[in-house]
Amino acid sequence: MMCCMAHAGRSSGPANQARSAEIIRRVQAIPEGFVRTYGDIDPHAPRHVGQVLSASSEDMPWHRVVRSDGSLAKGRRQRSLLRKEGVPMRGDRVDLRLARMSAKS
DNA sequence: GCGTTGACTGGAA
DNA sequence: TTTCCAGCCAACG
Numbered sequence: 001m002m003c004c005m006a007h008a009g010r011s012s013g014p015a016n017q018a019r020s021a022e023i024i025r026r027v028q029a030i031p032e033g034f035v036r037t038y039g040d041i042d043p044h045a046p047r048h049v050g051q052v053l054s055a056s057s058e059d060m061p062w063h064r065v066v067r068s069d070g071s072l073a074k075g076r077r078q079r080s081l082l083r084k085e086g087v088p089m090r091g092d093r094v095d096l097r098l099a100r101m102s103a104k105s
Numbered sequence: 106g107c108g109t110t111g112a113c114t115g116g117a118a
Numbered sequence: 119t120t121t122c123c124a125g126c127c128a129a130c131g
Contacts, residue, residue, distance in 0.1 A: 039114065047110095
């Protein structure tokens with residue numbers, strides 16, 4: 001089944017926007033009190049996730065996105081928000097054992 | 106079309 | 119346990 005995006009092209013295409021849109025959609029889908037790693041949101045391009053979040057509006061729970069080891073990308077600023085939402089944490093790191101959600105909804 | 110940058114990840118020391 | 123290195127993908131100039 002390669003019909004869908006057979007010749008979609010990799011520049012200025014709808015599929016291109018879909019990639020970023022999908023990342024934003026997943027981040028907004030994170031319920032309060034839980035977190036997800038960049039790799040869970042986009043295992044193919046975890047780096048792009050952060051880049052999209054930085055370029056996106058602050059109307060999304062970007063603070064619920066943490067690294068695979070539970071460490072925070074934005075440090076103290078992010079930690080305060082997570083702890084305020086009731087996210088289980090261990091020092092300056094999130095306890096992924098309890099806060100990490102499934103790979104997908 | 107090419108090279109650089111980035112809110113990353115996993116494995117090795 | 120922490121720190122360092124190399125790999126990957128997408129966006130930008």
